[in-house]
Amino acid sequence: MDNSSLFSQEVLLYITFGLVLIVALLVLVVAFYVLQVMKTLLEKNRTEAQQLAEQAQPSWFAQQWMKWNALKPLADEETILLDHDFDGIQELDNHLPPWWKGLFYLTIVYAVVYILVFHVFESSPLQEEEYAIEMAEAAAEKAKRVEDVVYDFDETTVTVTTEPEAIASGMEFFNGNCAICHKADGGGLAGPNLTDEYWRNGGGMKNIYKVIKNGVQGTAMIPWESRLNPDQMRGLASYVLTLQGTNPPGALPPDGELYKEEEEQ
Ligand code: HEC
Structure with missing residues (x-):
């Protein structure tokens, strides 16, 4: 979860839901009042006979409205009229x-x-x-x-792994992601030949691991650190090393400098 957010997503969900509910209720209430006002205005235009007929038989809805608002029918208004009178202004004792x-x-x-x-x-x-x-x-x-x-290693201390599973998943990743530039057999295409002893960025486990992790800036060799964890990068680099000396057909000519394995230790 994002550290900058104080609430968990669950809490935010509840708050949003609550707010939406409140807004919906408010809209309902306002709509209801508007309807009521319109009704009162329309009332004035209707004939007395119509009004009487309706008062005799108020709808269920009208009854509820009267009940929940404790409204007195206009006809019974005198019963809640307070007995003071100020220049003709009178007051109702509404509940x-x-x-x-x-x-x-x-x-x-x-x-x-x-x-x-x-x-x-x-x-x-x-x-x-x-x-x-x-x-x-x-x-x-x-x-x-x-x-x-x-992880107890980084590019300065990493060593070759011989774990078959790590090598196998390294190979899988290589074929799926690296082969387009280095060819599945490592012979090289847009990227250099990885099967010979000549390296642009130095050979050996640590250099290869470093190139995989950080890429080579300004080239098509991008960093893979965000896609792979150190274990996976170690397996991949170890797989690349297994291609050494395989001499695949159609491989690119040597590129870079001859790298001697002893130098690494
Ligand atoms: C888009 C093409 C491309 C892809 C994909 C790619 N590479 Fe590279 N790779 C390059 C190029 C180009 C270079 C040469 C960089 C330079 O000039 O130093 C390179 C360099 C390297 C080197 C160092 C070679 C040397 O001579 O120093 C290694 C090791 C390597 N790539 C491994 C990999 C692996 C493993 C993958 C897959 C995770 C991969 N590459 C994916 C293009 C690619």
Whole structure:
């Protein structure tokens, strides 16, 4: 995971989902209110008979709306009219909408649960503790990964491996990735002949490993370090060395300088 991101992807997913849900709910509520306002405006244009007919038989939806908002039908408005009057301005004693009160009670219940879980029984860690736990977990994971990739050699100390598996996978990689330039038999094409004792960058295990790892800057020989781990590069370099002296037909002429194996030790 990216070190710069504080949240795990899972948490980000939850946050995104929550936000989308909230926005969707808000859109719904706004749409609902707009519909309601339009309805009120339309109401004025309808005949009294139509209105009466509807009041006698309100739809299920209208009933729910009245119920959850604790609305009084216009006809019953006098029952909640407060008895003061200020220059003809009067006030209705409307209740808070039950849906709003329900939400409010829910927050109280939630607060109680929250206090019990986080502060009384401490069954879940608070944010600072949770952060510390996650950091410790990440550190442990990182330590494990670093352990995995500690190699006890680099290009200055690498030695030939004779492990058949390492050589075999080296050959496989060579045929799939290197043969286009060096030919499958190592005779050379766009890249030099790898079967003779003449090398542009020095022969022997350490030099070959170094060329595979770092490439040769400014040439078609790119670094392969990002594609292969040190073990794989060692197997590959060892495979390249097995091509020494095979003298394949049609090989490119010697290129570079004669390299003597003794020089390496
Ligand atoms: C796109 C072509 C290309 C590919 C693919 C390629 N090489 Fe090379 N390679 C070159 C060229 C060109 C050189 C010569 C660089 C120079 O001028 O020193 C070279 C040089 C080398 C050398 C050093 C030769 C010397 O004389 O010093 C080795 C070893 C080598 N390549 C191995 C490999 C291996 C192993 C692979 C596959 C992982 C590979 N190359 C893939 C083009 C390629």
